[in-house]
Amino acid sequence: MKKILLVDDEEGIQLLYKEEFEEDGYSVDSAYNGEDALELFKQNPPDLVILDINMPGMNGIEVLRCMKEANPDLPVILSSAYQEYKQDFGTWASEEYIVKSANLDELKKAVKKYLD
Numbered sequence: 717m718k719k720i721l722l723v724d725d726e727e728g729i730q731l732l733y734k735e736e737f738e739e740d741g742y743s744v745d746s747a748y749n750g751e752d753a754l755e756l757f758k759q760n761p762p763d764l765v766i767l768d769i770n771m772p773g774m775n776g777i778e779v780l781r782c783m784k785e786a787n788p789d790l791p792v793i794l795s796s797a798y799q800e801y802k803q804d805f806g807t808w809a810s811e812e813y814i815v816k817s818a819n820l821d822e823l824k825k826a827v828k829k830y831l832d
Contacts, residue, residue, distance in 0.1 A: 722747070723776070764827060
């Protein structure tokens, strides 16, 4: 079973994404901040990461950089409510940049692309 690491500080997003991706047959680990995400990443390496950008403490761009330094081949999907981060050079290391939406089709399609 493929494992997703979901990193988002919003509990509602965490619950929604976890439920949706577990229904699709993936195992999902969750972290509410960058520091916890990096701990999970080291302890139990995921097959893919869905990563929020705007979080308290370490932001998603910093987490992305740390993860890619450790595992350059790891697919990371940035999922943010803000389009303006898309122009940030730091986001270019991710495989996908998806603006959060109530419709998860685009996110699910991206996950399937990298895990199937």
